[in-house]
Amino acid sequence: MATPPQTRNPELRKDPVTNRWVIFSPARAKRPSDFKSKSPENPNNNSSSSCPFCIGNEHQCAPEIFRVPPDPNWKLRVIENLYPALSRKLEHPNVQSGDSSNDLGGWGRVVPGFGFHDVVIETPVHSVQLSDLEPSEIGDVLIAYKRRIEQIKQFDSIKYIQVFKNHGASAGASMSHSHSQIIALPIVPPNVSARLDGMKEYFNQTGKCSLCEVQSKDLLINETSHFITIAPFAASFPFEIWITPRYHSSHFDELDKEKAVDLGRLLKLILKKMALQLNNPPFNFMIHDSPVQVTDSELLYSHWFLQIIPQLTGVGGFELGSGCYINPVFPDDAAKILRELNVP
Amino acid sequence: MATPPQTRNPELRKDPVTNRWVIFSPARAKRPSDFKSKSPENPNNNSSSSCPFCIGNEHQCAPEIFRVPPDPNWKLRVIENLYPALSRKLEHPNVQSGDSSNDLGGWGRVVPGFGFHDVVIETPVHSVQLSDLEPSEIGDVLIAYKRRIEQIKQFDSIKYIQVFKNHGASAGASMSHSHSQIIALPIVPPNVSARLDGMKEYFNQTGKCSLCEVQSKDLLINETSHFITIAPFAASFPFEIWITPRYHSSHFDELDKEKAVDLGRLLKLILKKMALQLNNPPFNFMIHDSPVQVTDSELLYSHWFLQIIPQLTGVGGFELGSGCYINPVFPDDAAKILRELNVP
Numbered sequence A, B: 001m002a003t004p005p006q007t008r009n010p011e012l013r014k015d016p017v018t019n020r021w022v023i024f025s026p027a028r029a030k031r032p033s034d035f036k037s038k039s040p041e042n043p044n045n046n047s048s049s050s051c052p053f054c055i056g057n058e059h060q061c062a063p064e065i066f067r068v069p070p071d072p073n074w075k076l077r078v079i080e081n082l083y084p085a086l087s088r089k090l091e092h093p094n095v096q097s098g099d100s101s102n103d104l105g106g107w108g109r110v111v112p113g114f115g116f117h118d119v120v121i122e123t124p125v126h127s128v129q130l131s132d133l134e135p136s137e138i139g140d141v142l143i144a145y146k147r148r149i150e151q152i153k154q155f156d157s158i159k160y161i162q163v164f165k166n167h168g169a170s171a172g173a174s175m176s177h178s179h180s181q182i183i184a185l186p187i188v189p190p191n192v193s194a195r196l197d198g199m200k201e202y203f204n205q206t207g208k209c210s211l212c213e214v215q216s217k218d219l220l221i222n223e224t225s226h227f228i229t230i231a232p233f234a235a236s237f238p239f240e241i242w243i244t245p246r247y248h249s250s251h252f253d254e255l256d257k258e259k260a261v262d263l264g265r266l267l268k269l270i271l272k273k274m275a276l277q278l279n280n281p282p283f284n285f286m287i288h289d290s291p292v293q294v295t296d297s298e299l300l301y302s303h304w305f306l307q308i309i310p311q312l313t314g315v316g317g318f319e320l321g322s323g324c325y326i327n328p329v330f331p332d333d334a335a336k337i338l339r340e341l342n343v344p
């Protein structure tokens, strides 16, 4: 019989922030595959002339919301998504935060797909990636998110705003020109409710905000005056990374210009480290914010963070079925590697 | 400016069974991509001689649990996974179903990774797929799941048993020889709790089991005396399919031999239809069961089903962040196509 490899024992962990269980199982990293290995990340095969996000091709895009600076020589643009998941032209539904309203037809609930779906073009130049930008330029992108969130949250029927970035085809990206997206929803999505429940439980037990307390030495990767980069205690994915404000802050749009540059610096650093250590992987990042409307007591334990997931492994039926993830890399190991890495 | 395509309006739906929101957005199906298209599914490049799951190579495998029939000329085998996510040799944790116990260290919870992780080799022959088997042979595979579940649930510390299948590399499979897996967990995973909450809410409102009530004509694909195949009301994925017993049944292991053959027939039919309509896609299936221990009142609304997800689209940062899915195909459209399809 074949002998299984000897490694650290598996362990289940539940993160008080995400409120989710993860299985840590280093042995899994060693399993063989008899499928031919995937070809490396597809290079983008687009020239500047045919990419709608490139400067000069603005007419190929859906309508612009704003640009920075507001002249033909823009550095970033926020535009409508031409193939939006939700429509800004529908009637505004009034969905209660409780789940019992709007019961149409008895079996299951239906809500009209009102919402916003925008694209943030992060640079005018096709070959430039987010991590190539200066910290202050990344700060400008973050401030564009903030500005757009402030506009969208004027709509009473918007309950949650999801900012995210797909980089590389296996991270879901269909466009290679550096961009991120903003989707504004008429409901509070399940991950957000579960996260608030987890943070509330921690707060009720300890009287403290779970993310203000997160600064464990073992999990720390880098820090600046306003932010820390960590490997989260119950990371769902190998080398998953969180950046979170060191000050208590419920909503991303509390970010000011100075903090945005500080965050830009830390984001650039960790993206460079990730590219170096993990061979330029496709990745996603998501801003985990609080719902637009929160109560005073929710404010005490709501704390936003930015999550980065390099796409290193796929998922299978176990994760789809159970909602539990299997992570072969313990977060303290990932943190140590990324903390000690020098970026030239 | 480019004109967006005209299609059915987007809509959000919440399924009472999964308790999750899904965005239906046909417009999304039309968006372009400037990444080179993915190469077709990697063929498996394994000959029978090097595959540990092939008959004659039993010595290359982790220990066997049982085989059917119990002689050298087996038709299926249940074996230990050589790279298990959980270990059957660790101390048995006693995790309470409530979430407040076992709080180690204050921040976050840790549970030793005790559990079972088995592989079900569905056929001795490398080139045979599950859908190639006769209904009664698929029934034997289902009865093997049942038998193994009955063995595992003797362990008090096992709270949930996840049966699943990965078919094809982009569905996560690392081995091409037809197989499925069983992972037994010392916790009740989040999707299962959310599902029970959803079914309970429906039961409290209507006095009925949500899955006993599911038989809408629009969503029906096929039926036999004991089972129906449907496109679920709030499918997270295009062409997602559920097969569920028409009789009320909380636990999969209530299946008897006759019903197993009936289910085998329906499973074979829908896998054939899926292959025909969707060009032989990679897929996952998952048995959504009830936790091992349930209360008498939970029994009233707990109803197992088998979920099949063809892997047609990837996910991106929006889904990772929010837990909401964007599905470009309405389930009534998918159901109609699959219902009307003739399998030669």
Ligand SMILES: Nc1ncnc2c1ncn2[C@@H]1O[C@H](COP(=O)(O)OP(=O)(O)O[C@H]2O[C@H](CO)[C@@H](O)[C@H](O)[C@H]2O)[C@@H](O)[C@H]1O
Residues within 6 Å of the ligand: A052, A060, A061, A062, A079, A080, A081, A082, A083, A084, A119, A165, A166, A171, A172, A173, A174, A175, A176, A181, B002, B031, B032, B313, B314, B315, B316, B317, B318, B319, B326
């Ligand atoms: N001329 C134009 N003007 C304006 N907008 C244009 C445009 N041409 C294209 N677009 C939009 O630009 C966006 C580019 O987004 P990404 O490359 O990040 O991934 P996409 O949203 O396609 O899907 C990924 O992310 C989503 C959300 O996570 C997942 O649902 C999906 O499976 C995954 O592939 C697309 O949404 C597209 O609609």
Ligand SMILES: Nc1ncnc2c1ncn2[C@@H]1O[C@H](COP(=O)(O)OP(=O)(O)O[C@H]2O[C@H](CO)[C@@H](O)[C@H](O)[C@H]2O)[C@@H](O)[C@H]1O
Residues within 6 Å of the ligand: A002, A031, A032, A313, A314, A315, A316, A317, A318, A319, A326, B052, B060, B061, B062, B079, B080, B081, B082, B083, B084, B119, B165, B166, B171, B172, B173, B174, B175, B176, B181
């Ligand atoms: N000689 C041998 N004896 C016994 N067992 C052997 C063996 N050689 C290999 N195995 C096991 O056989 C299994 C084959 O499973 P699959 O092909 O369904 O996907 P895998 O579990 O690798 O990962 C997919 O499914 C899991 C669970 O959903 C996801 O975590 C993951 O990302 C995804 O790729 C592996 O788990 C492997 O450990």
